[in-house]
Amino acid sequence: MELRTLITFLRIAELQSFSKAAAELNYSQAAVTIQIHELEKELNTRLFDRIGKRIALTQQGECFLQHARRIIEEVNHAKQAVSEDSALNGSLRIGTVESLCATRFPELLTTFHQLYPQVSLCIKTAAPDQLLTMMDRNELDLVYLLDSKRNHKNWIKVFEAPEEIVFAASSQHRLAASKQLRLNDLLDENFILTENNVSYRHALDQQLYAQQKTIDPYLEIGNTDFIIGLIAADMGISLLPKFTIEEAVAKQSISILPVSDFQLISWRQIFYHKNKWLTREMEAFLKIALEL
DSSP: OOOOHHHHHHHHHHHHHHHHHHHHHHHOOHHHHHHHHHHHHHHHHOEEEETEEEEOOOOOHHHHHHHHHHHHHHHHHHHHHTOOOOOOEEEEEEEEHHHHHHHHHHHHHHHHHOOOTTTEEEEEEEOOOHHHHHHTTTSEEEEEESSSSSOOTTTTEEEEEEEEEEEEETTTTTTTTTTTOGGGGGTTTBBBOOTTTTTHHHHHHHHHHHTTOOOOOSSEOOOOHHHHHHTTTTSOOEEGGGGGHHHHHHHTTTEEBBTTTEEEEEEEEEETTSSOOOHHHHHHHHHHHOOO
């Protein structure tokens, strides 16, 4: 059993395709097929079900996948142990939501680049469902979300932390000095909201619907920084993750509105696919993300 065969097996399992794995590993499809055939012969079991153009791991394949991943990880750790000074120089594809990208990622990426300047980074922003689908297709290595709690048998969650979602307005807004507000007090205000595919906007709409209430924003836009700028200019009020406005609150340009009958928590979460080979680049990024 050769390491290259295990790597081929892992890539096929991740991509769910012999042809895609062959292209990525610079093998012919015939060579990949032969490697898997020889591996199945050595293990005396079938690892993949082949139904038309689709493939899927058999029960035995799922079991062997866990062992193959551990073998490759141990080999990588062994290589790292004898070459600790070797610089990271691979690539890293990270998916995140716009609010995190605008607020958390500048410091995170700056720190990462200072430590690992040779690593090539690609950041994609989208809605949580889109990002998770991209991860499932092996188009992303890591996904960093702000959403309701997510779990799936195919995902490994390495981090989870609650984040408060709050109503915010300019410190000059007439409601900013209020000691206590009710949700009804806000309904007729000018609202600037994120688009309705954003998790906390969707949660707001659901709560309002349950109470037979509505908010009709005069502006919907996906750019968190733009919304914060408009709020600070007293162009309306909004609903945002508290961490996105902490700096503006400290500068007293924006105030959090104390709405007593509304509470919303969202969760920062980081995932990678269970079939994903955890690279040194991924490990380095996760270490920094968990420390900041």
